[in-house]
Amino acid sequence: MTNPVYIRIVEDIKHKINNGSLKPSDAVPSENALCKEYGASRMTIRKGLSVLAKDGYIYSIPGKGSFVRMPELNKYxxxxxxxxxxxxxxxxxxxxxxxxxxxxxxxxxxxxxxxxxxxxxxxxxxxxxxxxxxxxxxxxxxxxxxxxxxxxxxxxxxxxxxxxxxxxxxxxxxxxxxxxxxxxxxxxxxxxxxxxxxxxxxxxxxxxxxxxxxxxxxxxxxxxxxxxxxxx
Amino acid sequence: MTNPVYIRIVEDIKHKINNGSLKPSDAVPSENALCKEYGASRMTIRKGLSVLAKDGYIYSIPGKGSFVRMPELNKYxxxxxxxxxxxxxxxxxxxxxxxxxxxxxxxxxxxxxxxxxxxxxxxxxxxxxxxxxxxxxxxxxxxxxxxxxxxxxxxxxxxxxxxxxxxxxxxxxxxxxxxxxxxxxxxxxxxxxxxxxxxxxxxxxxxxxxxxxxxxxxxxxxxxxxxxxxxx
DNA sequence: AAGTGGTCTAGACCACCAC
DNA sequence: TGGTGGTCTAGACCACTTT
Missing domain, CATH: 3.40.1410.10 (Chorismate lyase-like)
Structure with missing residues (x-):
């Protein structure tokens, strides 16, 4: 019951955000860097990042990179x-x-x-x-x-x-x-x-x-x- | 300024849901069917479907298909x-x-x-x-x-x-x-x-x-x- | 020019479901 | 057994930003 690769990426980065090693507006490693780090293809890395974006953890700017989002403290x-x-x-x-x-x-x-x-x-x-x-x-x-x-x-x-x-x-x-x-x-x-x-x-x-x-x-x-x- | 293919898929299906030709719990055409309909690869179709899922319009059941979701009438x-x-x-x-x-x-x-x-x-x-x-x-x-x-x-x-x-x-x-x-x-x-x-x-x-x-x-x-x- | 994310392809293997 | 969605690859071209 090993998790899919993209889920591991999601969990790893969520963890880094939760324990403070990645802070709001910090840059997430680039997609190519993550490809090497996980030995995965770019589409797999992008799947992981898209889950993080959907969950409100990160956002991406074309040409620049992906960044940790400021949490919405007052949304219910x-x-x-x-x-x-x-x-x-x-x-x-x-x-x-x-x-x-x-x-x-x-x-x-x-x-x-x-x-x-x-x-x-x-x-x-x-x-x-x-x-x-x-x-x-x-x-x-x-x-x-x-x-x-x-x-x-x-x-x-x-x-x-x-x-x-x-x-x-x-x-x-x-x-x-x-x-x-x-x-x-x-x-x-x-x-x-x-x-x-x-x-x-x-x-x-x-x-x-x-x-x-x-x-x-x-x-x-x-x-x-x-x-x-x-x-x- | 033509839209990406997956955006066209999203808009088409949203439209079908909004005008009633696709109703809650109806099946969305299968990914392979959509591949043929749009002349696109499966990953592109899946990108479109994932956007629809993120927006709450559809959900997928492995082995069965994708279906129109019941709208959440009371969520604010x-x-x-x-x-x-x-x-x-x-x-x-x-x-x-x-x-x-x-x-x-x-x-x-x-x-x-x-x-x-x-x-x-x-x-x-x-x-x-x-x-x-x-x-x-x-x-x-x-x-x-x-x-x-x-x-x-x-x-x-x-x-x-x-x-x-x-x-x-x-x-x-x-x-x-x-x-x-x-x-x-x-x-x-x-x-x-x-x-x-x-x-x-x-x-x-x-x-x-x-x-x-x-x-x-x-x-x-x-x-x-x-x-x-x-x-x- | 080099690096970034955005879109897209044409395959592949898998688990699950229905017949 | 054949169809479905889920995961994954190894490329490609594009527009954009930075240096």
Missing amino acids: TIFYDEMKNSINTVDQSRLLEVTIIMPDEKLAGELQTTRNKNVVVIRRLFYTEGKPIAYDIKYLLYSKGMPIVEKEIEQATFPEIISGSMSAFSLKKELTIYAQIPDKEIKNHLNIYDELALLVVEQKIYNEDNKPMGLCVTYFRGDYIKLKGNSE | TIFYDEMKNSINTVDQSRLLEVTIIMPDEKLAGELQTTRNKNVVVIRRLFYTEGKPIAYDIKYLLYSKGMPIVEKEIEQATFPEIISGSMSAFSLKKELTIYAQIPDKEIKNHLNIYDELALLVVEQKIYNEDNKPMGLCVTYFRGDYIKLKGNSE
């Missing part, structure tokens, strides 16, 4: 889904309303459209063990072929609803996370009587031409959600 | 740094305290250590335009070579402090985000007199052996921070 990956979180899972959702409106100035701006376009509004409540834990509002630009079927809406997440009418690969998404105090309407929906903070998550979905397709705002009870992310 | 990337956010930047930070303590049960558990180990505690306040907007507590497992220099601490972010004493590449990090109501101590520090929600961000940093190196909890005034993330 987060898997967000309004129906699931790391404390609880939504086990029931209730559809409050599906309507079609003309957007006001602010919403039209958010969706980069005009006030005379149709916008589908979906309001839902999410429950965990019978208790309402989140209030959810979605605004979708109405497009042909969009199936507004109540049953589907009740269970689907925001990207799922949007991707029903188009390929999901070309979607671009933005997430905005903040905290605020609930207003009266939300207090009513979520049965909040005391002081309690809300975690608010906004999702905005764009098509491949960077045109907004929809906006989704979810107001979570602060005591019922934690978002988790990690590096790698 | 977020760049978090306790000193910067999308509303404001911290333009001043004040060091409240640097002490060495023995952790209580809860903290010892969080740091996966015992109660007789030394833990460095750093408390800071972050300001924007003279106003306190965040209260920050860091707990670091004390290790040799850790430079506890007040001047450095005052300006450095959490990963920067940790990476001072070790290579930053092998660090693993976890982020936890939630909302809560401030207690009296935090209200005092942040000059909060009314009802106001806090956005709390916890960072936990592990070394390459998955041992926790430190914990950082930052309490932001809800009206002074929004975290942003996006797909891609």
Whole structure:
């Protein structure tokens, strides 16, 4: 069970970077030098270097060489889904309303459209063990072929609803996370009587031409959600 | 300015996936078939497929073929740094305290250590335009070579402090985000007199052996921070 | 001119899978 | 057994950077 040559190259160089013998912006030995060092062909060395580049360890400049990359200390990956979180899972959702409106100035701006376009509004409540834990509002630009079927809406997440009418690969998404105090309407929906903070998550979905397709705002009870992310 | 052959392959297949003629779990044509289709050698075709794999469009199973991947609808990337956010930047930070303590049960558990180990505690306040907007507590497992220099601490972010004493590449990090109501101590520090929600961000940093190196909890005034993330 | 990385070829052998 | 992807070679030409 000996490893392929290119994997050995990857491990060796990762090791040198991790123990400090290769530091950020240092040059990695040239491809020809590595060919001799490992007695391998250049394509094999390049395979190893491409893995290191893919993993964010090095970058290459044509005509100059390959260099150790500055690590991205503040990059995190987060898997967000309004129906699931790391404390609880939504086990029931209730559809409050599906309507079609003309957007006001602010919403039209958010969706980069005009006030005379149709916008589908979906309001839902999410429950965990019978208790309402989140209030959810979605605004979708109405497009042909969009199936507004109540049953589907009740269970689907925001990207799922949007991707029903188009390929999901070309979607671009933005997430905005903040905290605020609930207003009266939300207090009513979520049965909040005391002081309690809300975690608010906004999702905005764009098509491949960077045109907004929809906006989704979810107001979570602060005591019922934690978002988790990690590096790698 | 004709593109390399492997780029044409990448673009063609991405296009087929985006317009739906190749759907998730569909098989991509075999490497030999693509060789004939593009009149290219197998290594060139493989280069194209490896780019598609790196970008998350396809995956390969030895002996079977390459297949279109199910898109990750809920994956986001977020760049978090306790000193910067999308509303404001911290333009001043004040060091409240640097002490060495023995952790209580809860903290010892969080740091996966015992109660007789030394833990460095750093408390800071972050300001924007003279106003306190965040209260920050860091707990670091004390290790040799850790430079506890007040001047450095005052300006450095959490990963920067940790990476001072070790290579930053092998660090693993976890982020936890939630909302809560401030207690009296935090209200005092942040000059909060009314009802106001806090956005709390916890960072936990592990070394390459998955041992926790430190914990950082930052309490932001809800009206002074929004975290942003996006797909891609 | 010499060295670097980027693209590409036409072969080869292997392990794995399905028939 | 034939097809698939995984690894690897020993060359080649190119554009770019450095000396």
